[in-house]
Amino acid sequence: MWYNNILETIGNTPMVKLNKIVKDIPATVLAKIETTNPGNSIKDRMALKMIEDAEKSGKLKPGGTIIEGTSGNTGMGLAIAAVIKGYKCIFTSTDKQSKEKFDALRAFGAEVIVCPTNVEPEDPRSYYSVSSRLEREVPNSWKPNQYDNLSNSQAHYEQTGPEIWEQTEGKVTHVVAGVGTGGTLSGIARFLKEKNPAIKIIGIDTYGSVFKKYKETGEFDKNEIYPYITEGIGEDFLPANVDFNLIDHFEKVTDMDAALMTREIARKEGIFAGNSTGSAIAGVLQMKDMFKEGDVVVVIFPDHGTRYLGKMYNDDWLRDRGFIKEEKLTARHIISKKEAQDIVTIDCEKTVLEAINTIKSLNISQIPVTQKGMVIGKITESDILTSLMENPGVKSQTVASISTAPFPFIDLNTAIDKISAMINKDNIAVLVEDDNGKIEIITQYDIINAISA
Incomplete structure (x- = not known):
C-alpha cells in the first residue's frame, strides 16, 4: 500500500502510555503523539482542513498566496500543503520563536x-497586524486566520476527537492540552462530550496569558498580560476557536517548569517533544490529586523537540534565563583532580643555592617560603634568575633576601574563572587550605587538568 501524496499521511497518530514521569499519578496517562504527522505537529490537521474549506468556498484560488501569522507549526502544515497544491506562502511570526522553526518553514519555500x-495585537508591528496588511496588499492572497477560523477546531472534531475515543475504547476520562488558538482542545472536547458529557477537558495556560482568569471570572484582565517564554500556548486576546464552555479547567504552568519538563520527557520516556508538551505534563503533575485510579488521562503531545534544540534543549539558553544553576568548577574540584602529593616549601633561612637545588631536583618552578611553618612569601625561577643576573653572590644569601609577596590564599569554594583571573605572569599560582587543613597549590596546569578531566 502507498499514499498518493504526503498529505494523506496526516492523522491516525499513535497513543503511548507514559510510565516513569507520571509514576506518582494513580491514573493511566496516555500521550497522543502528534509528531508522526508529516510536519511533525498536530497543526498539520487543521492547516489542511482550513485550506480545503477555503478552496471549496472560493476564498483560496489556484496559484494564490497563503499569508498567516504563525509560531511555526501551523506554518509548517500550511507550507507542506502549499507545496502539494501549488500555493505560495508568506508567514509572520514573533522574535521569541526558535530559529529552527523559521529555518524549517524556509526549507519548504516559505x-x-x-x-x-x-x-499589542493592534500595533502595526505585531505579527497579527503585519499578516493582515500583507493580505490586503498581496494580490490573490488568503489569510487562514487560525485563531478565528472555525475550520481549525472542526478538524479536531472530525479527526483527533474520534481517534482518541477509538484508541481508548471510549474509556477516556480526561483530555489535557495546551491552549493557543484553542482549536485542538475545543474540537476534541466537542466530539468527546457528545460521546460522554462527563469527560473532563483541561486546558494548559501560561503566566502572561488571559485564558485562566477569563474562564474563572469572565473578566478580560489586561493586567494578566505580560511577555512569556513558553511557545505555542497562551494568548493576549480571545480567539474564536477557544470554546470556554467546553473547557472545564485551565491550569497555569511557569516558563521554567515547562522548559525543564520538556527535557525530562525525553530523558524519562524517550519521547522528543516540544515546549508546550513540557507545559502540559508539568500541569498534569501539578493536578495529580485530581486523578484517581481507573481514570484514563490523554495528554496531547503537539510537536517535536527538534524545533527547540537552541532553546529548551540547550543548557546555555536555560542558564541565561536562570532556569538551571550554573555549576562552575571550584578550587575544591581542582584539588580533587590533582595527584596526591605534599606541597614543597622552603624555610626563609635556607640559602638561595638550596632553593635552586630544590627547584632542579623536583622540576618545579616556584616554592612557597615559610617561617616557623607559616607561609610568608614565595620564590620563583624568575625571581632567582633576576637576582643572579644582578648579583651572582646571592646564592649564599638567605631565601628571605629575594622572596616576594606570597601566593594569594583562596577559599575552597572559589570559582574556577576567578582563580584563573588571579593567575598571571606576576602571580603564577594560588594557595588553598583543604578540609583537613593541608595547604595545596593551584597552577594554570592544574586548572587545565581539571577542566579537561
Missing part, C-alpha cells in the same frame, strides 16, 4: 517575516 513579541 517567506518568513519576524515581528516583535512585546507589542
